[in-house]
Amino acid sequence: QVKLQESGPGLVKPSQTLSLTCTVSGGSITSGGYYWSWIRQHPGKGLEWIGYIFYTGSTYYNPSLKSRLTISVGMSKNQFSLKLSSVTDADTAVYFCARWSPTTEASWGQGTLVAVSS
């Protein structure tokens, strides 16, 4: 059973880059057919899709974040990462990583809270 775990700083200063890593256990990111995605949830609000990286390495980003966003596979094949530059307090949220495919059940991490504050 695949498990995902987010990690990274819980506090980022305004204008800096938010960096998070998702560590995958029980499966390989390079195994076929899966989309490895990031989602966030602002405090008390709904879910917002951030973007994904397909197992081939292709990416697609939320247009509203695209200019500041990079999703990539980490040094370890069992990690993928998110980098969001020039953050403001509007980027304060719980960030989730998830695995999805059209034919199997999605799996999510537990989420990590990132606050943007000086």
Place this chain on the structure above:
Amino acid sequence: EIVLTQSPATLSLSPGERATLSCRASQAVNSPYLVWYQQKPGQAPRLLIYGSFRRATGIPDRFSGSGSGTDFTLTISRLEPEDFAVYYCQQCGSSAWTFGQGTRVEIQ
């Protein structure tokens, strides 16, 4: 971008009652790409339904998904106390994935 509109925003019901939640898309969504989640405070979303109607592992059969095209429905046949939560639909059928804004099912 496909916009998902969930209705109602809030559903006030009593345990034992039937809940019907709607998710309407601004463009057609292929059925394999429609997902439903349940979320409780402080928790990650829990997968309920994938592929529009397939129940995820461990999900009780009182939860069912249906629909096609632009109209999808999540039905909870008889509400249990643990079912009071927020429910989200998500589409992964276009390049830009989107979520509905959620339906809160609260105890009347």
